[in-house]
Each structure stands twice: as C-alpha cells, then as structure tokens.
Amino acid sequence: MVTSLVTSDVLDPAALESSCAAAGAVVTFVGRVRDHDGGRSVQSLEYSAHPSAPDVLQQIAAACAAEEEVLALAVAHRTGSLVVGDVALVAVVATAHRAAAFAHCARMVEQVKHELPMWKRQVFADGSDEWVGSC
C-alpha cells in the first residue's frame, strides 16, 4: 500500500498509519504547526503548493516504496490555512524490522522538505508575515 496526498483537507495521522498496519515496524512522523519560529510567536500559516506538488510527492513515495525493506508507506502534506497545532505533514513507513522503518521515514521527511514544491507563509502575533526561507 503506497499513498501520497497533497490536500487542503485535515490530515488524519491515525488513518494513514492504519493504511500501513500489516507489518512488523511502523514509524510515523507527524509535523504540526509550531507556536513559534526563530523566537517569534506564530499565529497562523498558509501552505501553497506548485501544481506539480502531487506528482513530486508521488515520485518521492514511489522511490521510498521501491526500497527493498519497505512494505507500505503513506505520505501526506496539507495545503491552505493552518493554525497552531494543525497537522501539516504525515509520513508513515512500514518495514519488517525497526531500524529500516526509522531510517526510511526520516529520509522521506527530508526529501519532502527539500524537494516538494511547497511554500509556507507565517503570520506572526504582531501582524507581520513572511514567506519562510525566502527573505
């Protein structure tokens, strides 16, 4: 089972984890909107995706799924307006043994961070905002 999803709907980590359940070791990463960044208080944020984002995420998922140890995986990224505590990214990797699950899940999250054409605008408590990484 391989799932990749770019969606403005609320992400459900438990459902994604369950989609990878038939295996020995399942490692799940959940990234939630933090209430601070670089010492500033974050109020809300907005993710916007390039039209190619679903394809890129699917390629990342397919590359991970092609690894010998990987039995199932799911990766999903939220878009649109999020508030503190909302789930932005979920990545799940199932393998027979635990070390591979940790390693592949961490690697897939890194790939999403670096390769997925997705942008994040943070709105701070003082009303100012910034596109993360762009200034």
Add this chain to the structure above:
Amino acid sequence: MVTSLVTSDVLDPAALESSCAAAGAVVTFVGRVRDHDGGRSVQSLEYSAHPSAPDVLQQIAAACAAEEEVLALAVAHRTGSLVVGDVALVAVVATAHRAAAFAHCARMVEQVKHELPMWKRQVFADGSDEWVGSC
C-alpha cells in the same frame, strides 16, 4: 506529558500519539506482531512481564523525558496473548524539531528492547513454540 504503560489491554497508537500532540514534530513507533520470524510462520505469541516491568518502563520514559529537546512522550508495552497484527509496543516522542524526535524515539525503542524485563513466547504454525532469545 509523560506516559508509560505496561498493560494487557489493547494498545491505541492514535490515543498515545494524541497525548503528545502539542509540539512541532512527533515520531511514533508501532511494533506489531509479525507473521514470521527467522523464516518460520508465527501463529500467536505471548508476552510476560517481570513484576518490575512497569517501574523499568517508567525509568526509561523519565530518562528520555529529561532530554532537553523532548517536550512530551508516551511508551506502552502490551502483555498477554497477542495474534499477528496486534500492537505490542508503541513509543511516541515529541520535540520542536524533527531530527531530535526521530533520534529519541529510536533510542527509547532500543532501550525498551534491551532493558525492559519482558519475555516473548512464539507459537508457530506447526504447533511448536519457543521463548525468543532463550534457546
């Protein structure tokens, strides 16, 4: 929030994950009963715990919680009779940033494997059984 639990009740990964939700990065490990071990087909298994297991698990949890980056964690180990697919171990670590969450969760799982006084008896499809690691 720090939770440690040795229980014969069914484990709920989603509930344990939610108990650590107020943070940037949450990594969850779920260990399920595999249908095979060393090439043999596993039918069921039984975990039995030494009476000190809850205390040992609490100490493992407390040591992890004392790490600077760790914001919340939960660790739970099932005991009693389990069948293939049942959740045996759940470990959740929340931190502000992802690398620490992966590292601490993986380390806590290793500690549980090596330090928790818990034993596993596997029953194979051919009716034979073995205490894992004892023969």
Add this chain to the structure above:
Amino acid sequence: MTTDVTVRLFAAAAAAAGTTELVLPATSLLDLRGSLAPSVGAVLDRCSFLVDGLVAHGDVPLRAGATVDVLPPFAGG
C-alpha cells in the same frame, strides 16, 4: 514576431511582484531574469526556474510562448 513568454510567479515571488502571472518578451532565462529583477526583487536570486515544466539549470534559451515558473525556496513540512 513576438518573443513573449508566460511567467508564473509563486509564493514570495508573487507577493513581491503583486501578481501571479506576467507576459514578458524574453529569448533566454538570463534575459527574463533581468526583466523580472525590478518587480520581484531580492528573492529572485534565491529562486529556481521551470521552463515548460522542466528544471532549468543556469541560462537556457526560451522559445516564444514558453511558460516559465519562478519558484522561491521550498518550505514544506
């Protein structure tokens, strides 16, 4: 003969330019970057570019009617 290309701007690049799409004359990516610099500003130097959906490394010629995407640094997760 027109040499216009369609430029799609995203995120910080769109915010800086005040628009998500422009049509500009350009025969190379370097040429186009020169035209974009005044409106897009500092973030342009941190952007990567897609020409007709493919990543462009360095300068490349642009055909008339090409679509160029201007991508600020990714910040998913």
Add this chain to the structure above:
Amino acid sequence: MTTDVTVRLFAAAAAAAGTTELVLPATSLLDLRGSLAPSVGAVLDRCSFLVDGLVAHGDVPLRAGATVDVLPPFAGG
C-alpha cells in the same frame, strides 16, 4: 539454621523447570546456580539474576530468606 532462599523463575527458565518458584538451600549465587542447573538446563547460562530486586553481577553471597529472580534474556517489543 536454614540457608533456604526463594527462587522465582520466569519465561523460558520457568518452562524448563516446570515451575515458577522453588525454595532451595544456597549461601551464594554460584552455589544456587549449581543447584538449578539440572532442572533449568541450557538457558541458565543466558540468564541474569536479581537478588532481593537488585541486579547481581557475578557471584554474590545470599542471605537466608533472600529472593532470587532468574531472568532469561529480555525479548520485549
């Protein structure tokens, strides 16, 4: 004067001995291990020991009435 200690056996050690508890005379852990060897068998060499709840490293003297736990290799997770 009695030198009996209480021995609690777990998992593979209990399965081999056919019981979870024994009372045996012993004045040291090494002494006790000699008494247990015939009934517990090969797994005894892979076991660790708690004496009154504390991990015993190597040989230790045993007080009368002590409780000794015989712990096969852990296999949680």
